[in-house]
């Protein structure tokens with residue numbers, strides 16, 4: 001059984017897609033140990049609770065500085081000791097010590113085709129604003145392993161999504177979620193849980 005912790009910051013639609021996929025049997029052999037949000041008001045926390053999943057908030061605002069937050073966050077994760085950490089719309093940089101402790105066992109969903117529209121400042125709706133500003137005709141989403149860089153870890157899967165005439169950032173974001181993110185992230189978890197994708201850090 002793959003034990004996962006899902007980290008979230010906002011709406012939690014990717015978390016919902018994971019929980020729905022577990023309910024419908026698209027993800028098997030997997031248990032969500034906890035959902036962690038950096039934002040106490042994240043709708044994702046309600047989604048977790050409604051689903052009977054333990055949910056907790058660890059906010060950088062509750063700590064004197066980023067170092068103290070990073071230490072507490074890493075300590076909490078080490079206590080939980082999941083097989084896999086899933087960043088599902090988590091908008092906080094993962095502390096380097098956590099990357100070391102969970103090397104090869106952290107995955108992230110990014111709402112663009114890496115290496116386009118990624119890195120510092122490219123998160124959430126901004127990614128789609130930048131894609132539309134640039135005028136690309138195809139965008140998409142990427143699931144990748146997390147290393148110490150920003151969106152630089154090894155790519156697991158990608159799915160392309162067409163930009164359409166008249167798209168706003170919000171419309172494009174929704175299409176990328178529906179057509180790519182909510183498909184790719186559950187699939188990657190199921191692939192890991194069932195040995196089709198090997199984790200380098202530890203065998204499950």
Ligand code: GAR
Pocket residue numbers: 008009010011012013014015044088089090091109110111122123124127177181
């Ligand atoms: C998603 O589009 C996710 O790909 C993105 O934030 C959104 C969260 O939505 N993540 C990033 O931009 C990470 N760089 P959700 O809370 O509804 O899942």
